[in-house]
Amino acid sequence: MAAGSQEVQNLFKGLPTQNHGSAWEQLWTTSLTPWDRSGPSPPLADLLSSRPDLFPLPRGGEEGRRRTALVPGCGRGHDVLLLASFGYDAVGLDLAETAIREARANEEAAAADETRYPLAEGVVERGRVTWVAGDFFSDAFLREAGVDSFDIIFDYTFSCALPMSLRPKWAARMSRLLSPAATGRLVILQFPNGKSLSLPGPPWGVNSDMYLALLSRPGEEIPCDDDGNVPGADRIERTADGLRRLELIVPTRTHTIGVAADGTITDRVSVWSH
Incomplete structure (x- = not known):
């Protein structure tokens, strides 16, 4: 367990x-x-x-429209700044106002060091960055950001910060916010992948079957056994607003926290679309 994780779990216990x-x-x-x-x-x-x-890179817009990205629970905004370097107009959203202040400071520091987020190869213009302190489940942040939906949504340490009781609502919201265009992508870096769904958090556990069940039928409760496993996830029929999993990938590299002591990568990356 990462340093400080037990203190985090203690704070949320019974809250x-x-x-x-x-x-x-x-x-x-x-x-x-x-x-x-x-x-x-x-x-x-x-x-x-x-x-x-x-992920076709933004190269001056798609039919005159700039392509957009969202990182909910963005924290200090590292992934927001990465997406901007690939040409996306990126919105960093966090419920904590202090996190957004630190994200802005991180952006200022990065602007003074061009080596941190160099413009990606083939990208002609860095995307705009917008920071919003707000609630993922409310449309208020969309009005503040001036965006209705997103071409890319990146979820890392966000869905795992939500207890199981909120995850059907999370899935419905993701379906609503993801662009219905053929290139709309939800990318989930699954962490802590394989931790039992019945164990305390945050981070609460996640696994591939859980995401498949939740996103196939957004907004619906999913069945779990006593150990927190999701039986028959691969047989769940997708609803009209359900997302389709395009890829389930073992990344070749990831954050240290997603690597076991023997060097095995435990993280998974799933990619979804309408």
């Missing part, structure tokens, strides 16, 4: 979900942020640079 926002702000104001990786996610960078079939 009603409506009080989670103030708890996250408390963690940020006390600098207890064991989820921060101090840089962007290697699997996301690798996908964006090596899979043009999944």
